[in-house]
Amino acid sequence: MEILLWLGTFILMEALAWFTHKYIMHGWMWTWHQSHHVHHKNVLEKNDLFSVIFGILSTLTIILGAEIEEYRALLWIGLGIATYGLCYFVFHDVIVHRRIKIKFKAQNRYLKRLIKAHYVHHEVHEKEGAEAFGFLYAPKKYE
Numbered sequence: 001m002e003i004l005l006w007l008g009t010f011i012l013m014e015a016l017a018w019f020t021h022k023y024i025m026h027g028w029m030w031t032w033h034q035s036h037h038v039h040h041k042n043v044l045e046k047n048d049l050f051s052v053i054f055g056i057l058s059t060l061t062i063i064l065g066a067e068i069e070e071y072r073a074l075l076w077i078g079l080g081i082a083t084y085g086l087c088y089f090v091f092h093d094v095i096v097h098r099r100i101k102i103k104f105k106a107q108n109r110y111l112k113r114l115i116k117a118h119y120v121h122h123e124v125h126e127k128e129g130a131e132a133f134g135f136l137y138a139p140k141k142y143e
Contacts, residue, residue: 002076009080010087014136017088022133025050030127037125043099051085058082088135092118109143117142 025033025047036047058081065075093099095106096118106112117138124130132138 005073005076006080006083009077010084013081013084014134017084018134018137020050021135026127026130026133034127037122051089054081054085058085084136092135113140113142114138 029050032046032049034047035045058078061074061078061081063078064071065073065078068074091114094102095104095111096115106115114136117132117134120142121130121132132142
């Protein structure tokens, strides 16, 4: 049961991230996300505040689930959120945007598709008109 909660949360996080990216980040919270769509040389950007918020929610969920027996399921949900956040960080910040300098060239077809979709998303520097809002899933049209 615990593994299903963890895995299910991880999978549902992609849908939540897509929704948040499309309707919140490219919506009423564009003032934060805009920093991610412009070229800059800063180490941090306002958009990183979204990661802080998701990290706090994940941490609180894990703590509540670990400390209160009746809410034990929250531990696994919080771990699912944290696992998604780690995968997002590695893919988005390290592999795609190279915020940590590593030597890496995508060989995997699916990973190449994800990277291409994200680059297509960044071709638009405005609030409106972007596509490809997912982070760990991209439709085949981006192959």
